[in-house]
Amino acid sequence: MDIDFSKLTEHQCYKLMASLIVPRPIALVTTINAQGVVNAAPFSMFNMLGEDPPILMISINKLKDDHLKDTSANILANGEFVVHIADEAMAEQMHRCGDNLPSHESELTKVGLTQAASLAVRPPYIVEAPVAFECVLSETLETTSRHIFIGQVKWLHARDELIDIERYRVRLQNYFPIARFGASFYIRTRERFAMHEGGREVRSTAIDEIS
Numbered sequence: 001m002d003i004d005f006s007k008l009t010e011h012q013c014y015k016l017m018a019s020l021i022v023p024r025p026i027a028l029v030t031t032i033n034a035q036g037v038v039n040a041a042p043f044s045m046f047n048m049l050g051e052d053p054p055i056l057m058i059s060i061n062k063l064k065d066d067h068l069k070d071t072s073a074n075i076l077a078n079g080e081f082v083v084h085i086a087d088e089a090m091a092e093q094m095h096r097c098g099d100n101l102p103s104h105e106s107e108l109t110k111v112g113l114t115q116a117a118s119l120a121v122r123p124p125y126i127v128e129a130p131v132a133f134e135c136v137l138s139e140t141l142e143t144t145s146r147h148i149f150i151g152q153v154k155w156l157h158a159r160d161e162l163i164d165i166e167r168y169r170v171r172l173q174n175y176f177p178i179a180r181f182g183a184s185f186y187i188r189t190r191e192r193f194a195m196h197e198g199g200r201e202v203r204s205t206a207i208d209e210i211s
Contacts, residue, residue: 010145019182026180027058028084028094030115031074032123033103038115039070040097040107040126042086044180054153055138056083059146070103072147079137080121081151084129088176088188120154130175132157
């Protein structure tokens with residue numbers, strides 16, 4: 001079938017794209033408002049954009065009447081945020097951070113996640129997350145329906161034993177992030193495979209083994 005996107009509603013475009021462009025990594029983003037309240041919210045329109053400089057992107061929808069989600073309002077106000085990758089162990093807490101809370105309440109307190117002071121930005125990072133990227137706002141793009149924030153990574157926090165710091169390799173056998181799939185579904189990332197050029201077997205090392 002062939003579908004003309006110019007004839008679709010915004011919601012129809014969203015349903016098709018969000019269910020076909022999958023799996024997507026999930027950014028659990030912490031920000032802080034002027035009163036010092038920490039907000040945490042998950043976003044699956046997220047990815048890495050480059051390494052020199054190290055930048056990533058999160059895309060956040062606007063609410064009705066151009067009202068902003070707390071994450072967008074906080075980033076626009078102070079230009080700082082922390083992006084976490086959620087794994088299986090904290091999947092339910094990540095999902096619950098998407099609940100609608102008043103701006104004076106912190107999702108971290110509600111779902112029982114622990115915060116720790118960041119090194120370069122005011123928003124804290126989440127201790128339970130396997131990975132946390134401290135970011136400063138580099139650029140903002142705005143569409144009719146969204147704010148797209150491009151952040152430059154300043155610091156990385158990683159769970160002990162996750163990274164081989166001598167070779168800067170991630171020990172994938174210790175890393176089990178979850179991803180967003182279509183509709184209301186998430187997926188695990190335990191079933192992995194490698195494809196070798198020309199059918200030749202490539203020597204595996206301990207860092208590549210998945211238990």
